[in-house]
Amino acid sequence: VKLAAPEREVYVIxxxxxxxxxxxxxxxxxxxxxxxxxxxxxxxxxxxxxxxxNSLGSEGFGTRYKYRDPxxxxxxxxxxxxxxxxxxRGLGAHVIExxxxxxxxxxxxxxxxxxxxxxxxxxxAAASLVAVELPCEASTPAEGASLFRNTTTLSRGSMKASxxxx
Numbered sequence: 001v002k003l004a005a006p007e008r009e010v011y012v013i014x015x016x017x018x019x020x021x022x023x024x025x026x027x028x029x030x031x032x033x034x035x036x037x038x039x040x041x042x043x044x045x046x047x048x049x050x051x052x053x054n055s056l057g058s059e060g061f062g063t064r065y066k067y068r069d070p071x072x073x074x075x076x077x078x079x080x081x082x083x084x085x086x087x088x089r090g091l092g093a094h095v096i097e098x099x100x101x102x103x104x105x106x107x108x109x110x111x112x113x114x115x116x117x118x119x120x121x122x123x124x125a126a127a128s129l130v131a132v133e134l135p136c137e138a139s140t141p142a143e144g145a146s147l148f149r150n151t152t153t154l155s156r157g158s159m160k161a162s163x164x165x166x
Contacts, residue, residue, distance in 0.1 A: 002029075002034050002035070002036060003034065006034075009037060009112055010035075010036055010037065011036075011037045011038075011039065012036055012037065012038045012039065013039045013041070014038065014039070014040055014041070015040075015041050015043060015046070016040065016041065016042045016043060016044070016045070016065070016082070016084060017045055017046035018046075019040050019084060019087075020082075023087060023088070023091055026038070026088060026091040026092065026093050026117060026119070027091050027092065029093075029117040030091065030092035030093065030116065030117055031092075033116075034117070035114070035115060035116055035117055035118075036117045036118075037108070037111045037112065037114075037117075037118055037120070038088075038093070038117065038118065038119040038120065039108075039119075039120050039122070040084055040088070040119055040120065040121045040122070041122060041124055042082075042084055042121055042122065042123045042124065043123075043124045043125065044064060044065045044066070044079045044080075045064035045065045045066075046064075065079060065080040065082055066078065066079060066080065067079075067080060084119075084121050085097050085119070085121045088119035088121070092117070093116070093117045093118060093119045094111075094114050094116050094117065094118040094119070095118070095119050095120075095121065096110055096111060096118060096119070096120045096121070097120075097121050097122075098120055098121070098122040099122070099123070104120070104122055107120040107122075108120060
């Protein structure tokens with residue numbers, strides 16, 4: 001999207017599990033000077049896949065970032081200390097860490113104002129969802145293209161906010 005419309009702000013919403021499979025995209029965006037706004041939701045594992053796995057009776061096998069309990073052999077220990085902010089920072093991105101709705105709003109405003117790829121990391125509980133309206137520039141679609149909305153909704157929790165890009 002950013003290559004097709006470089007004047008637009010582009011938001012990437014990704015979970016921690018998928019992020020670990022795509023960090024090279026950050027390196028490419030930094031290398032090529034293509035700014036992305038990445039919102040990384042840290043819920044300690046592949047929770048959407050875990051939910052599907054649970055619904056099929058597989059109990060979310062291998063979808064949580066937990067230490068193995070030596071007594072039970074289960075992945076039921078503390079959360080693994082994966083530092084996504086440091087990973088993104090090490091790949092050349094500007095990083096903002098948000099802890100709650102006010103800091104998430106501020107982080108997205110700052111991300112929008114940045115001139116380089118920015119990763120906003122927000123930790124959520126594994127079972128919680130967050131809903132946030134992201135600031136997007138209004139755009140007039142090309143003939144035949146679908147209409148662009150002024151906001152995009154992130155369905156991952158109990159938070160919902162709207163804020164304009166400065």
